[in-house]
Amino acid sequence: MDVTATERALLAALADGLPLHPRPFAALGERLGLSEAEALETLRGLQERGVVRRFGVVVRHHELGYRANAMVVWDVPDAQVEAAGRVLAAAPGITLCYRRPRRPPDWPYNLFCMIHGRDRAAVLRALDWAAESAGLREIPREVLFSGRRFKQRGAVFGPASAGEGTWTSSTAAS
Amino acid sequence: MDELDRRIVNALQGGFPICERPFAVAAEGLGIEEATLIARLAALREAGVLSRFGPLWKAEGLGGAVTLAAMAVPPDRFEAVTALVNAHPEVAHNYERTHRLNMWFVLATETPQGIDAAIQAIEAETGIPVLNMPREAEYHVGLRLEA
Known part of the structure; x- marks a missing residue:
């Protein structure tokens, strides 16, 4: 997917977030030498093509x-x-669900999901429900709770571009 | 966080209008003033509840690549290996997890080749194999947490 220099510049300018200003796209455009209408049009184009997902x-x-x-x-x-992943993704508490390659012998697992909860007991309750609804109760699994978190930021793609909620496409581990 | 903060966070995780006066539109949906919404968002950002307010985009859409990687780090080397791994700007976030594979991190690079290069560099620096587990299919989009 080709991204123009203007689109890259706009995304880079948005890496730190939208200006908290009543006319944020006018403020943003001003920084980039674009009119408000141009900034809006550029962003809508990115969204229509699926580069910006939300x-x-x-x-x-x-x-x-x-x-x-x-x-x-x-x-x-x-x-x-695939069928299991779709059901799992829709279960309460599941925030992300991906298929990934197995890496035998170290790693036999191919379906990954993230569950967030206020505490570990809440996570396990959500897991119980999700496993039941997706028909995965008898399927071998492991639960890897997070310990320390060392870094959490949007990924940076060099000086001309930036960002991505690692929250979405890359947030496998969050 | 009070009740209004919670409503704001819950409402805006799902989306935000792209138009001339987006805060005014979103505020109307919440039944509050535009200025109130802007002030609340500024305070939430200041408090660290919101890390960002803006678009989420796909690295792949910009020609980049993202993967999930894991390492089995000997416990006595954990701190040192963490420092080596996190020194790479390609490492977006890194979690310790309860498993023999105890370090899990996301790599995001400007090009698909950048993933292999970063993994090779980390393996060379640490002497520990890195398992590369790129996403093959996604069954859900978006992280949404009730505040």
Whole structure:
């Protein structure tokens, strides 16, 4: 997907967030030498093409009181993984769900999901419900609770571009 | 955080209008004044509840790449290896987890080749193999937490 220099500049300018100003896109455009209409049009174009997947607030789960998170991984037969993933993704408490490659012998798991909760007990209750609803109760799994968090930021893609909620596409581990 | 803060966070995680006066539109949906919404968002950002307020985009859409990587780090080397790994700007975030594979981090690079280069560099610096587990399918978009 080609991204123009203007689009990159706009995304870079938005890396720190939208200006908290009544006319934020006018303020943003001013910095980049664009009119408000041009800034809006550029952003809408990015959204229509799916480069920008959503626009909104990014919360820090820890500060919001979600002190526990687990990455739960499953070894689901390949023929079942998509159906299981779809059900799992829709279960309460599940924030992300991905299929990833197995890495035998160290790592036999191919379905990954993240569960956030106020504490570990809440995470495990959500897991119980999700496993039941996705038909995964008998499927081998492991629960990896998070310990220390060392870094959490949007990824940076060099001086001309920036950002991505690692919260979404790359947030496998959050 | 009070009740209004919670409503704001819950409402705006789902999306934000892209238009001339987006705060006015969002404020109307919440039944508050535009200036109130802006002031609340500024305070939430100041308090660290919001890390960012803006677009989330796909690294792949910009020609970049993202992967999840894991390492089995000997406990007595954990601090030192953490420092080596986190020194790489490609490491977006890094979590300790309860498993023999105890270090899990996300790599985001400007090009797909950058992932291999970063992994090779980390393996060379630490002497520990890195398992690369890129996303093959995604079953859900968006992280949404009730405040």
